[in-house]
């Protein structure tokens with residue numbers, strides 16, 4: 165738990181029992197999780213608390229959100245040093261078979277040169293297909 169506490173403090177998030185539990189749950193996931201997934205992990209916690217915890221983590225650069233076309237926003241832990249800037253972002257993979265969404269942190273999104281006057285805020289690259297567990 166000490167390591168998790170440090171991680172929160174490094175990102176200027178006050179470690180509460182709930183935040184530590186959510187962080188731990190996120191670390192144990194191989195795929196990105198939706199709010200609904202988290203609700204199933206924490207049957208006793210209410211949805212609003214879980215949502216706020218995720219939002220806090222997102223604001224502080226602990227997690228990033230992913231739109232994978234399923235309609236549910238999914239969340240995954242950021243790599244150390246990630247500032248969620250467009251140049252930090254990696255490719256995501258959505259599996260059509262198990263519906264899981266994975267971070268591919270080694271695959272950075274190539275930078276695109278935008279026309280003059282266009283300012284990037286976030287970039288997204290989602291590949292769909294069959295994941296290694298299902299192929």
Ligand SMILES: [Zn+2]
Pocket residue numbers: 225226227228242243246247248249252
């Ligand atoms: Zn990030």
Ligand SMILES: [Zn+2]
Pocket residue numbers: 259260261262263264294295296297298
């Ligand atoms: Zn799969």
Ligand SMILES: [Zn+2]
Pocket residue numbers: 228240254255256266267268
């Ligand atoms: Zn990711």
